[in-house]
Amino acid sequence: MIGEDFAWVLDRAQHGDESAFTVLWRDLNPALLRYLAVTGEPADDVASETWATVVKGLARFTGDENAWRAWVFTTARRRAVDAGRKRARNISHDGSWQPWAAFGAEARDPADLMVERLDTDAALALVAQLSPLQAEVVMLRVVGGLPVEEVAQVVGRSSGAVRVAHHRGLVRLRELLETRGVTNPGAAALYPMT
Amino acid sequence: MRAVTWRGFQGWRSDDGDATLEVVPGDPADPAVDELLTALGAEPRPHEVEGLAEPLAAYRATFAARPLVPAAARRGLVLTGLLGAKAAAAAGGVALGLAATAMAVAVTLPDQGADRVTTSPAAAGTSSAQPATEGKGVGPDATGAAAFGLCTAWANHERTDNAAAMDSVAMRNLAEAAGGEGKIAAYCAAVADPGKSQKTPKPGSAKPTPGQGQRDKVRDTGADADDVPGPTQKPTTKPTAKPKASSSSSRTTPAPKAGAHAGTPTSKGP
Numbered sequence: 001m002i003g004e005d006f007a008w009v010l011d012r013a014q015h016g017d018e019s020a021f022t023v024l025w026r027d028l029n030p031a032l033l034r035y036l037a038v039t040g041e042p043a044d045d046v047a048s049e050t051w052a053t054v055v056k057g058l059a060r061f062t063g064d065e066n067a068w069r070a071w072v073f074t075t076a077r078r079r080a081v082d083a084g085r086k087r088a089r090n091i092s093h094d095g096s097w098q099p100w101a102a103f104g105a106e107a108r109d110p111a112d113l114m115v116e117r118l119d120t121d122a123a124l125a126l127v128a129q130l131s132p133l134q135a136e137v138v139m140l141r142v143v144g145g146l147p148v149e150e151v152a153q154v155v156g157r158s159s160g161a162v163r164v165a166h167h168r169g170l171v172r173l174r175e176l177l178e179t180r181g182v183t184n185p186g187a188a189a190l191y192p193m194t
Numbered sequence: 195m196r197a198v199t200w201r202g203f204q205g206w207r208s209d210d211g212d213a214t215l216e217v218v219p220g221d222p223a224d225p226a227v228d229e230l231l232t233a234l235g236a237e238p239r240p241h242e243v244e245g246l247a248e249p250l251a252a253y254r255a256t257f258a259a260r261p262l263v264p265a266a267a268r269r270g271l272v273l274t275g276l277l278g279a280k281a282a283a284a285a286g287g288v289a290l291g292l293a294a295t296a297m298a299v300a301v302t303l304p305d306q307g308a309d310r311v312t313t314s315p316a317a318a319g320t321s322s323a324q325p326a327t328e329g330k331g332v333g334p335d336a337t338g339a340a341a342f343g344l345c346t347a348w349a350n351h352e353r354t355d356n357a358a359a360m361d362s363v364a365m366r367n368l369a370e371a372a373g374g375e376g377k378i379a380a381y382c383a384a385v386a387d388p389g390k391s392q393k394t395p396k397p398g399s400a401k402p403t404p405g406q407g408q409r410d411k412v413r414d415t416g417a418d419a420d421d422v423p424g425p426t427q428k429p430t431t432k433p434t435a436k437p438k439a440s441s442s443s444s445r446t447t448p449a450p451k452a453g454a455h456a457g458t459p460t461s462k463g464p
Contacts, residue, residue: 016257018250025249030242034234044245051249055256123233142231170227177226 001145002027006065014059021058025051028069032076034120035139038128041083049083050076070150073140077154126176127169134169137162336364336371344368345382 002009002023012020032050036043053075061071127135133155140151152162336344348368372381 018253021253022246022250025246026238026243029245030238033242048245048248052252055249055252058253058256118229118233120233120236120239123230126230127234139234142234173230174224174227177224177230 002065006068010061010068014061021055024068028072031069031143031145032072034124034143035073035136036076036080037124038135038139039080039084039132040128041080041087046076046079046083049079053079066147066150069144069146070154073144073146074154077136126173129176130169130172131165133157133161133165134172137165138169138173141166336368341368341371341382341385345378345385348378348382 009020009023013024029047029051032047033043036046039046050072054072057071057075061068063071127138129135130138136155137151140146140154141148144151146154148159148162148166151166152159155162157165344364345368348365351365368381369375369378372378
């Protein structure tokens, strides 16, 4: 997050200041790539298209930093859906394409990626195993730093649905971690639902 | 239900778990989940901040080809746009920012101006003993008769987003005379049109004396000297500024932090 300087940086970026645009890009691109990583679409390509779209609309954008992030993520989501459609067409699927169907498609076994500490890729691989909505919500909340209302706007669901998906996503992540033996095995053994 | 049952185990098992639960009520907090979430939001990896070239090229192309619409008109148009009242508030903030913003922010690349930061407060302190006209060895004197013309030019550059022109020696002189890039608008507001009025021969009347302004600058830059790249003002005290010095005073270099808060009333959203 850029914080209290955001309005100034945005204003400069909207007036052709390349350094200010660079600040915006550096601040958000890592989160964008991570968000896209759990969608199953090629994160680099989609991020590229996302920024191309953002640049075109930048001069007309108004809003605070949350609105800015929500806008960029919304754009990324659309570009990812586009990429999913294109991919579905290219492989001449039976027609029942789902934009987020590639979630976890090529997910490596997170256990293979885990050493003593979870690294970012292993964490992303775990999140990619959640349902599409849960994965999106967790990523937008945790990595995107968006409040519930902005997340709801990005994914096109109600705030309540976002809260539930967030909670269930975290519960599911805990289950996944326990299955992998990452949490205290004693507590996992006591857990009645395992 | 699952989470509730499990929370009991957390409370029984670990003080850390309890503490986390209190901080984030409703979250199925767990040290392992916390670790995972931390890993998700970890510091950027190198490959995540590479690849700027393409978006930057797109940015250049877009903003170079942009029609020269006055900024105020553009902002007026977007008021009818996406975000309703939020947008209106934000646009108001932007307009305010145009008038009052002189803000320090790390927009420059890390290799730029680190040493300059440590030297500029001292340099500015030296110059406070001299009239603010020091440094006019190149370009017009922005504190004198040329001020009106410079302000006209500045307004034009601002309107047309002419970054190259903003980088000129004349514009830097103007910024220096105003006490910072972000104070130019206020400074120019006090500059009388010599064709209409001869009452104010020198345009500094609406602001404190030059010495006062210099002292303000010293304080501002000093406060931020630790982590902020070089301020816009010229750090040298001699008119024979080295090329290095002038290139470090590029337009994109942040100005001193004065007026920062006036420019960002909307940066903290609801």
